[in-house]
Amino acid sequence: xxxxxxxPVMRCKMIFxxxxxxxxxxxxxxxxxxRLVKCQFGVVIAGSxxxxxxxxxxxxxxxxxxPSGSIELNIVKRVADRLIAGKAYYVDFTxxx
Numbered sequence: 001x002x003x004x005x006x007x008p009v010m011r012c013k014m015i016f017x018x019x020x021x022x023x024x025x026x027x028x029x030x031x032x033x034x035r036l037v038k039c040q041f042g043v044v045i046a047g048s049x050x051x052x053x054x055x056x057x058x059x060x061x062x063x064x065x066x067p068s069g070s071i072e073l074n075i076v077k078r079v080a081d082r083l084i085a086g087k088a089y090y091v092d093f094t095x096x097x
């Protein structure tokens with residue numbers, strides 16, 4: 001098991017762009033509120049949704065490291081409902097072993 005205090009290998013700053021609800025749960029025995037939602041995130045670039053100078057500077061740093069990219073995840077609805085479209089989120093990549 002990995003040490004929970006271990007720093008991420010890579011951190012991206014991404015904007016939650018969209019959610020598309022599916023018709024089915026990934027397991028038919030699950031309640032309907034656990035149906036899958038396809039969530040799409042895109043990387044920030046310099047100036048991405050920056051309302052303050054500090055955010056703009058941070059977005060420029062993240063944008064220089066990951067100038068292009070997206071992540072698409074299927075997430076159960078009750079969890080996906082917590083995401084806010086247009087809001088930036090940090091995505092950490094840490095080795096699992």
